[in-house]
Amino acid sequence: MMLTQCLRRAKLSLALIIASQLIYSVPIYAADARITISKACRVELTGESTRRWNEISGMSPTDRLPAIIRELENAERRGDTTFTTQTLDFALKAIATQVQSLTYKDNPKLPTILDQIVVLAKPLPSGYSLGKTHILTESAIAYGKIGHFTIGQQTLQLAAESVSGIRNTPKDLVAAHIRLAEGWIALDQPAEAASSLNYGFEQTIKNLKDPYAKREFLSQIVNLYLQIYQPTKALEVLKQLSPEDYDPDITITQIAATYFKARDPVKAKQLLDPLLKAALAIKDVEQREIKLMTLVLHYAPSGDLRRSQQIVSLMKRPNSFRARSWLTIAAEGRKFNQPEIRESALARLVADAKAAKIDDQFGGRFDNEWYGEMSNLSQTRAYQPELKALIAKLRAVNVLAIVLRDLIANKQFTTARQMVPRPMIVQIDAGYFDETDRWLDNIAIAALEAGQTKDAEARIAGEKTDVRRLLRFAQAFHRRGNRSLADQLFTRSQVIANSISALPTAITTHAAIANALISTNRPADKVLNRIVTLIQTEKASPQQAQLLLSISAEFNATRSAYFTLAERLKLLQQVDFAALAGNQAIANRQPEEASRFIGYAGRNPSEKFDFALRVVELNLTQGNFTKARSLLNIPIQTLRNGSESSLPPIAERSRFWGRIALNLVHTGDTKTAIAIAQNVTPSPEREQLLQRLRCYQD
CATH class of the missing domain: 1.25.40 (Serine Threonine Protein Phosphatase 5, Tetratricopeptide repeat)
Structure with missing residues (x-):
């Protein structure tokens, strides 16, 4: 991991700072000079604003954007600088969690909101330089995340101009410059990032007295210099930290990797060799392997994969440490277009899993070391293709669904069928379940929707007991346009349902059929009547209410039918x-x-x-x-x-x-x-x- 992930920065919330200013400030006049907001009203309005933003944070992504727009419009109407700053800060925090989760339909709204934020932030006076810099910086980064790099760079330049107004608070000034550097990096402007980092480093050394803050900022600066391929500057900053402040196996290795990327393999070797020598000198085998794995994980991303392979060869046991190392080399082989190294590393990875007898347990309840660690590594570094390749080669049943979903999505139905073990016994919670039929059904229905009908017809032909399975195939055939076969399957499902007398099973089964019929535009009155009759076998209203409520989820897509039932039962x-x-x-x-x-x-x-x-x-x-x-x-x-x-x-x-x-x-x-x-x-x-x-x- 990068150094900043080991030393997390501690930041005061700008919103809290603003809130305290709101509560304890003297009355401040709104921009139109007609409204004076008293202390008591500031407390009330601040509390109300915070309440609304808490509600916004819990909204669905689709509802959240209109709510943010309303709050920004409210701030503009109010015309009060302090409230505006608070609103902008809250808005940016809401947007930060929004960018990755929006639907395509919502994406066009984001630039408009960011434009509105920037318009409101620009006129903030000099006394609000800290808040203004923060708001403009975060807006610029958000622009970058949605691909608006030019306006992002322009906005970040405004932030860079505003930062000079932060006075008498060196800690805030350094933090602002570091965040500016992160913004410039995100917008692919390394020269500007270097300028911000140079100034931040200088101010940290000269003016910061708080040892914790100093250590934290220097650690961040080291990390950011590495991101812009300036390993020499990173080493210079690192000298200001004591060895207890960082893990050399991570930080020095990352610097060595950056030297290699910067085409200075000699300097990379000079840094890496002492770390390797120290790791090999460790007597405890497990601790030695952990150290060697750490070197591989943080050096292989340099592209020096031959050297990384040499380090792995010094690990003698087929365990999760060596497995993560091979996974890293395989994935970096893909990234650096070295397919031979990738395939070789994958083969060694598969061999290690089998030698460790983990292939059957991989991803199961009792696998505490292999899959979880490799999954985390894959998610943070985009190594999923190699992890999926491992799962496929092992046919690891507990996580095979990951591979099967990909095969189905890519319409590789024959390969997917061949991949499903018979039986496919999967550990789910505390039990073991055969998932064979479920996945073969998934493949058959996906193939049906792609125009390949034979497998689906064969798989459902002999079903005589499972109503929900019949309904699933009936709806799939309906979507494909085969109404005749869909009708046959619906009829078979109703025959089975009518043979069920036990409550509440009979009611839930008929409810599932009714919902499926309605959703495919088929008459469902007969089935709905049967539901009413079944519920009325309970004479007491409270029990009828419980039964009707128990099938509510079956009608999630057909609520009007559900309330029709309630009316007919006189329960509404x-x-x-x-x-x-x-x-x-x-x-x-x-x-x-x-x-x-x-x-x-x-x-x-x-x-x-x-x-x-x-x-x-x-x-x-x-x-x-x-x-x-x-x-x-x-x-x-x-x-x-x-x-x-x-x-x-x-x-x-x-x-x-x-x-x-x-x-x-x-x-x-x-x-x-x-x-x-x-x-x-x-x-x-x-x-x-x-x-x-x-x-x-x-």
Whole structure:
């Protein structure tokens, strides 16, 4: 691993710094010079902003971007420098986790958001240089991640101009220059990165007194010099660290590797030889092998694979240390276009796995050393092709699915069938299961969808008991356009289902059939009627509610059919079902579905009010402000005009009025929120609530 992964940097959160400034600062005027934000309102608005950003972090990627846009628009309207800085910081943190997980449809929105962030950051005054530099740097890096390198470089140049305004805080200044260097590296500008690193190194030596921060920054600078192929500078910085501050087997080896990449093999050898000599002098065999493996893992990426092979030859046992070394050499052989070395290393790797008798256990419950370590290495270094090649050659059943999925995706169906062992006994949790039929079915259905029908027809022809298997093939044949065979399979599945009498199995089986029929545009009334009849064998409503709820997941794609069942069973407004289904909908973050049960979910008025407000709050978290405002009318009208029996106890009404008021302000209806709050029983708590609500008036 690189040195920075061994010494993790400790950073104060910019958001926390800003929050503390918000709470303890004197009143600050907004940009339009008309609004003064008091200390109390700063606390309220900061807390509310943090709450919203916490909600945004939990949203799906698709919902998150519109929410970020709303927050940026709010910051622009508010026109307050400190709030703007806080919003920009939160936005960038949300985007950092977003870049890799967006769908193609969402990607076009990201540049627009980054443009908006940069526009808001540019006018930040000199007193905000630290925040401005941070925001512009992170924006530039985000631009790079989505392929907008030119605008990323322009934005990073703005950050470089802003960094000079960071004064009297050498630690922040050095951190900013290091992050700038990381940005320049990400945007493929090594000369600018070197300039930032040179300045950061100089400031660290001259002005940093904190030994921990100094050690941390120097470690990062060493790593970054290596990334821009400046091993001599890395060695110069390393001299400022004590030997206890780094692992020579990692850091010196990485520097040696960088010298080799920089076409200085003599210097590389001068650094590597003493480390190799020290490793060979270790008496303990396992410790010696660990040291040798470490040298290979960090030197082989240089491309000096012959020397790396020589080091592995000094490891005498076929164990996981030597296996990781061979995996590294094989993968680097691919990267450096040396196929002979790759194939040789893979052959040695397979031989070691077999000699260690790990091939049957590879990736299983009792494999504590081989697969897990090699998988981690593959993920961090993109060595997956070699790991998959090893799995294929071993036919390692516990992880063979990784290879089978690739073969299926590449339409190599014959190879995939040949790869499946008979039986394919896989360790899953504490048990052993034969996965042969499941994978042969997967291959057959994939081949069917690619136009090769014979295997699928043969595999399903004799099925007489497994309804879900029949449905799976029926839907596959339907997608392929073979409606006749699909109809036959649906009919066979219904015959089997009708022979099942035990509850709840009979109900769940019919539910699966109904969903499959509906999803393929076939009539399902007969099956739905059968479900109603089966559920009605239970006479008590609570038991019926439980049975209906138990098949909810079967209708995930056909919710209207599910609620048709509820209506026919007269359960939609029944307390037990409404409470169970409503709470399930909230847990699944389905506000539209949950809203069906407002007024019914709850055994008493307090529970019903609580449920209604939870649905409102769920809508708010998803940005459905209009819907949330509309739903709030229900508890408001009930509290104003409802009969006594429909109201919560008098002692609880103030709490509900207050909660309604806060939700109203979150929808943007501050005027009504303040009016509603007047219904709270006069008390210090009411005055505090009104003070909070008035913060949103402007």
